[in-house]
Amino acid sequence: MTSPTPLPEAPESPETASLADALRARASRVSALDLRGRVTRITGCVLHAQLADGRIGEECLLRDPVSRVEMTAEIIGFDGEQAILAPADDVRGLSGRTEVTPTGAEPLGPAGPALLGRVVDAFGRPLDGGPAIPRTVPLNADPPAPLDRPVIATPFVTGLRAIDGLLTLGRGQRIGIFGAAGVGKSTLLSQIIRGAQADVVVLGLIGERGREVAEFLERDLGPEGRRRAAVVVATSDRSAPERLRAALTATAAAEAFRAEGRNVLLLIDSATRVARALREIGLAAGEPPVRRGFPPSTFAQLPRLVERPGQTRQGAITAIYTVLVEGDDDAADPVADEMRSLLDGHIVLSRDLAARGHYPAIDVLRSKSRVMPAVAPRPQVAASHEVTARLAKLEEIEILVQVGEYREGSDALADAALASRAAIEAFLRQDVGDHSPLSETQARLAALGVAP
Numbered sequence: 001m002t003s004p005t006p007l008p009e010a011p012e013s014p015e016t017a018s019l020a021d022a023l024r025a026r027a028s029r030v031s032a033l034d035l036r037g038r039v040t041r042i043t044g045c046v047l048h049a050q051l052a053d054g055r056i057g058e059e060c061l062l063r064d065p066v067s068r069v070e071m072t073a074e075i076i077g078f079d080g081e082q083a084i085l086a087p088a089d090d091v092r093g094l095s096g097r098t099e100v101t102p103t104g105a106e107p108l109g110p111a112g113p114a115l116l117g118r119v120v121d122a123f124g125r126p127l128d129g130g131p132a133i134p135r136t137v138p139l140n141a142d143p144p145a146p147l148d149r150p151v152i153a154t155p156f157v158t159g160l161r162a163i164d165g166l167l168t169l170g171r172g173q174r175i176g177i178f179g180a181a182g183v184g185k186s187t188l189l190s191q192i193i194r195g196a197q198a199d200v201v202v203l204g205l206i207g208e209r210g211r212e213v214a215e216f217l218e219r220d221l222g223p224e225g226r227r228r229a230a231v232v233v234a235t236s237d238r239s240a241p242e243r244l245r246a247a248l249t250a251t252a253a254a255e256a257f258r259a260e261g262r263n264v265l266l267l268i269d270s271a272t273r274v275a276r277a278l279r280e281i282g283l284a285a286g287e288p289p290v291r292r293g294f295p296p297s298t299f300a301q302l303p304r305l306v307e308r309p310g311q312t313r314q315g316a317i318t319a320i321y322t323v324l325v326e327g328d329d330d331a332a333d334p335v336a337d338e339m340r341s342l343l344d345g346h347i348v349l350s351r352d353l354a355a356r357g358h359y360p361a362i363d364v365l366r367s368k369s370r371v372m373p374a375v376a377p378r379p380q381v382a383a384s385h386e387v388t389a390r391l392a393k394l395e396e397i398e399i400l401v402q403v404g405e406y407r408e409g410s411d412a413l414a415d416a417a418l419a420s421r422a423a424i425e426a427f428l429r430q431d432v433g434d435h436s437p438l439s440e441t442q443a444r445l446a447a448l449g450v451a452p
Contacts, residue, residue, distance in 0.1 A: 039098040040082060042091055044284030045240045047073070049100040051083045057140055060085060061101045062094060069093030073100070074107060074241070077285055084285050086241035088123065108135040109249040111256035115230040116200065119217065122234045122246035137256045139248040143307035150311050155375040156265075156318045159195020159435035160188075162362045162428045163369075165445045166384045167347060170371035171263060172311025174319040176271070176339050179349030179361075185322045186212070187432065188349070188360045189267055190220030192320065193229065195435035198265035200257045201229040204250030206243050207236045207273030236273075240280035247274045251308050258315035266309055271321040275302060275335040291334040299338055306342050345369040358429060365391055383445050387424060390417035423448050 037051035039062075054060070058075050062085075069092075073085035085100070110124035110133040119128040124135050152170035169175060179185050193201055203221075205213055213233055221229065230253055234246035247268055254266040268274065275298055282295035290296055309319035323339050340346050345368050353361035365388060373381055394417045400406040401418070408415055427444055430436070436444075 037083070037100040039094060039096055039100060042094060043286075045086065045091070045280055046076070046284040047085050047087060047091065047094065047098075048079065048082045049085060050081065051075075051100060051102065054083050054102045057106055059103050059105050059107055061103055062087060062098050063101070064094055064098040066095060066097060067093040069098075075102075076281065079286070086244075086281055087239070088242060088245070090239055107139040107245070107248075109137050109139050109252040110135050111137040111253050115253055117227050117229070119231045119233060120249075122232065122238070122242045122249050124249065127233060137252045139245065139252050141252060141255060141308065143304065144310060144312050148312060150313060151374070152311060152371050153374060155438065157195075157197040157438045158192045159197075159437070160191060160360060161430055161436050161441045161444065162360060162364060163192075163347065164436070164438055164441045165380070165427070166364050166387060167345070167362075167367050167369040168372040168376040168380070168384075169318065169345070169369055170375040171318055172309075172316040173344045173369070173371050174306055174309050174321070174342075175345040175347060175369065176321045176323045176343045177347045177349065178323045178325050178336060178340070180325050180351055183349040183351055183354040183361050184359055185324075185349060186216060186220065186269065188347075188362075189269060189320070189322065190216070190225070191360065191430070191432055191435075193221060193225050193265070193267070194433075196265050197263075198318070199228070199262040200254075201225070201265045201267070202232070202250050202254040202257070203229055204232045204247050204266075204268045206234055206246050206268060206270060207276070208233070208269070210235045210237070240277040240284075243277040244274060244281065247305060251305065254317045254319075255308060258312060258317050261315045263315060264317045266317050266319040267321075268319070269322045270324055271302075271306075271339055272324040272335050274305070275338075278302070294334055299334075302335075302338055303342055306339070344371055358425070359432075360430060362428070364388055364428070365395065377442075380442055380445060383448070387445070387448065389413065390420060390424065393417040394421060420448060 037049045039047050039049050041048040054075050056075050056077065060073050060075065062071050062073050071087055071089045073087040075083050076086050077084040110120060114133050118126065118130055118133065120133065121127055124133055126132065152172050154171040156169040156171045156173065157164055158169065163169065177185055177188060213235060217226065217231065232246050232250040234243045250266065250268060254264045257264045278298040278301050279294050282297040283289065287295035287297055306321065309317035321339060323336050325336050326333050348363045348366040349361045350363040353363065390413065393413050397406055397414050427448060
């Protein structure tokens with residue numbers, strides 16, 4: 001089987017700005033090569049087609065002559081002579097008569113200054129009623145080479161004392177926010193977006209409820225946050241391939257801003273729903289479940305996704321992924337366990353703290369930033385260690401204090417922890433609209449009087 005000659009891309013105009021129109025123009029050039037195939041099987045969110053040619057990652061145009069449904073699909077694998085494709089939309093309207101035409105094109109996403117302040121879907125189509133945005137960047141780019149990544153040495157300021165003071169992030173770091181439903185992950189994201197010292201924010205809302213998307217944009221992000229943000233949305237009712245593509249679109253947009261020399265903050269909410277989309281696609285394609293129902297491709301694709309952010313010689317992408325933890329033990333959750341192993345740190349949110357009205361509900365003792373020693377001054381690192389030591393001691397003696405069995409003077413560290421408890425809690429609590437500059441955070445940490 002010979003590969004087709006690469007095809008030139010058809011120029012887009014406002015009249016042909018939709019992805020289907022652009023690919024239809026490319027497909028019309030391919031049809032003369034008689035490369036069209038036909039759908040032979042539809043299983044869940046994937047379909048099989050007999051194709052004369054094609055390659056993994058290539059986009060195809062689907063046309064059904066009866067229902068007149070048209071959509072795009074990406075080749076994700078082969079089963080003998082059968083190509084396996086992930087369609088971009090719901091498969092309703094497709095049939096055994098649906099024609100499949102390779103386009104010779106790879107998936108592209110929107111990028112550039114025109115994306116700032118905008119809300120788009122996984123294909124770069126505007127959801128806010130604004131003009132079309134050109135699609136210019138490949139969605140499936142390779143991660144930066146290991147030796148092309150400068151050492152992380154600059155702090156990334158979020159405006160949150162619990163993070164900047166005790167879990168300092170670095171510019172270009174990748175970190176996860178782990179927590180159960182209802183402990184404040186989305187609220188914490190909105191606080192970080194508003195207080196972060198970043199040139200550009202790219203936000204991928206993956207698998208959210210439609211009502212929550214509008215609420216987050218209007219209430220949590222707000223007009224000021226939206227001005228410097230690009231938002232990519234794929235709600236929970238969208239197909240698994242579309243939900244996966246939304247994460248790729250957000251990542252590709254962040255990469256384009258990084259290539260321009262910008263300091264980018266990328267947020268994916270949530271990585272768990274991206275993994276579930278990968279699971280749905282993999283199982284429908286015939287892969288066996290290996291870990292709690294997840295097929296092998298899930299754990300092959302997640303590292304490729306989270307390795308793409310980071311710092312390069314041009315700019316930096318600091319990436320934050322929310323991870324929904326099922327149950328109390330995130331080590332038993334395969335997605336949480338995998339993400340923890342891939343990322344440069346983890347911020348764990350506590351049900352108990354949220355129940356007590358302590359926000360942000362960050363469990364400092366179970367959270368870690370692996371780059372903090374490289375980006376924070378030594379006195380701050382030493383003070384943070386002392387604070388965590390006192391928090392650990394408070395947790396240890398909590399029951400004794402509650403039942404009145406603790407005797408002052410029996411443990412010097414416990415005495416110091418009890419004396420500074422109120423001040424430490426005041427340092428860690430922070431209202432939604434309260435943003436603390438790094439210098440103020442460091443001064444308040446020093447004022448706690450916890451120098452070892």
